[in-house]
Amino acid sequence: MSSVFDVIKLIFWNSEKVTVDRDTYDVLAYHMIDALAASALSRIEMPDDLRMEWKTSIMRQVVYNAQVNYVQNHLPITVPYVVLKGSSAAQYYPYPEYRIIGDIDIITRREDFDQAYQELLQGGFVISKELDREVGFLKNDVLAELHRFFASLNDPKQAKYMDDLIIENIGSSHMLPDDINGLVLLEHINQHLERGLGLRQIIDWMMFVDKCLPDEKWLSFQNYAKAIGLDSLAIVATRMCELYLGLPHREWCSRADEKLCKQLMDYILACGNFGNVRSENIGTGENVFYFGSTPKSMLGLLTDRGMANWKAAQKHAILRPFAWIYQTVRYIKRGLSRADATAEIKKEHKAAKQRIKMFKALGVRQSTKGLAVYKNGKYIKE
Template sequence: MTKEQDFMLRCLRAYFENNKVNTKINVDLNSFYELCNAHNLAPVVFSVIKDNNSLKENKTAYEAFKDAFYDGIVNYDMQKAVIDEIDELLTANEIEHIFFKGAQLKELYPTPELRLMGDIDVLIRLDDRPKAKQLLVGNGFELTEDNGPVYNYHKGDVLVECHTKIVSGKVGNADAETYFEDAINHANFDGFCGELEPEYNLLYLLTHIAHHFWFYGAGVKMILDLAVFIKHFSPDIDRVASKADELNLKRFSQIIFSICYDWFGVGKKYTDDTDCTKEFLLGFGAFGNINRNKAVVVKRKAIEDGHNSNFMTKLALLFPSYKKMKNIPYVKFIDGRPYLLPFCWIYRIIYNFKNKKDFVKEATFDLTSDETRAEAQKEFEYFEEIGLL
């Protein structure tokens, strides 16, 4: 763990316990800001060090933190106005709905404005989707994507993801999509707006973390989310970890709960074998967006699928199976239409060339090297050890 990572965790613990950090800051503050920003935690960290003289002496870092802090407040106000508008529209038209992930979690924080959120996630019943679509579009929301179980809407600069499922596809070895397919029936409603039952919701949050692990990465903010959630609802941790066994995620959940306890004093200490997972959480930013070798991820997924040769890895990357294609957002129209698979392969290649050139280049640049294969094999074995595979 670097000095910057250690200090970020100290700041987050102080925020969680409603304290300030007034001691001299002995880290590179510019690098520290970059780390906090990569984890989408700069506003939270700034709230506990904004009066610290060491920070004020570094004008560059201070201004960067301050800008992130006030941007967070502005974004919260815009997103909250849209959440309230959606709630009023759906309630007035008797459509049951649940705001989940960040839209719910941020309101549990001591200062909701500081918990950054990329988009608003709302769950409705599949039967209500046509009516909800008509309502939202009729009230100024622009429908920008309407494939599969998630419809995307924009209201100004605010993105809304309107879900009919909270999980799509498998997570590691688990068929999480089936497990959570009736999520809206596991909610407590006040009128037409509901909240997922706390222990069911906590199991979902663990599954969501596992989902991000399985792709590119999950960051420290997700553990802070768990800590805030556990502090607010006091769920039975043992019962949730036991239920996670039904998703083949018991080992993973025990590791995450142990880290949550180490870092924030809530959760439960099941194991001391957490160093690799702490390093993974700290090392790659909020969603695997820093210091992540995308080629390693691609190769590791190929190993999971039994594609050990470089040729088979490239072939699987170019021509994914129907099962995988139907969970890619921009081609979800294939769901239920497997006969469209050849067309979708062509569409996907064109789409990636136009919209994801940098990502494709990064993911395939070093795909066949011995170093990439060794790192991918190491990650595969690590995922096996923590119960994701």
């Protein structure tokens, strides 16, 4: 993976020219960070056909970004709100237009949620999903998620603290202050780490740290991070970015366990962007052992993976309640096809135990312990 790291260093820190092959490009694209190289392509050596493909991919992603930004800039919401992640993360990049935006995450003050909901419908958006945490609205193939709450932590008190902090800082600019915005990016890593995230989310954090967290500002930010139990994650993730991605050194993360940094980077590279389809083939048994400790977390895994893999359920809502069955069959087939199932099971059981140990060291959430949700005006653990 050193060539992938070399490309990232070239993009952000103007390191020396690098040579890229197909495998390196595939990893960058798989993690949805290939467009970040747009301004540095002339300093990357590669075959002509790959260069043309790369340029085409960048143009396609930039066009989609423009479409998302247009929808975001014309949201019909008249109550105060802020945009989480997405463009709020892109502001820290040297070229924000090349940071790919997946969807538009919005949160309002609690008393304004219903009005924002109705205004989106009146503005031509259609509901694509309705969950306890957020409602998804579609328009022009762009997804906007209106959040009832954002934090996804084990402790209800910490979740309330995080969401209250966001809501208290909603102003007229649709963007949070830097410290709170950085806390959102850190919590975003926490939310997706369990089932898989990629280098894109790590780079979001790295860019925030580069612009907003020099040594003299760490203590004030640490107070926020510690209040939601994520100060260890902040320290390890930052030191990991220094070791592998070229982030300039900061004294405040110098005592991070470098073995833990390596373990975290290896895990991120194996998972890919949000733990998508390819990651399923890396740790099927590991995921089953990890999430299988409670029926609810196991059902969540099967449903998520089933929705990612079953194209028919993605198109037809009536099939979605059965996604977990589809995924169960996939896992059974994969298990039966193994040449040495016993050895693989032992290996994956060990990997699951190592993952649990890593998460404990990082202080991140574990859904097997129950997650805090906001219901009927209060935070409870489910």
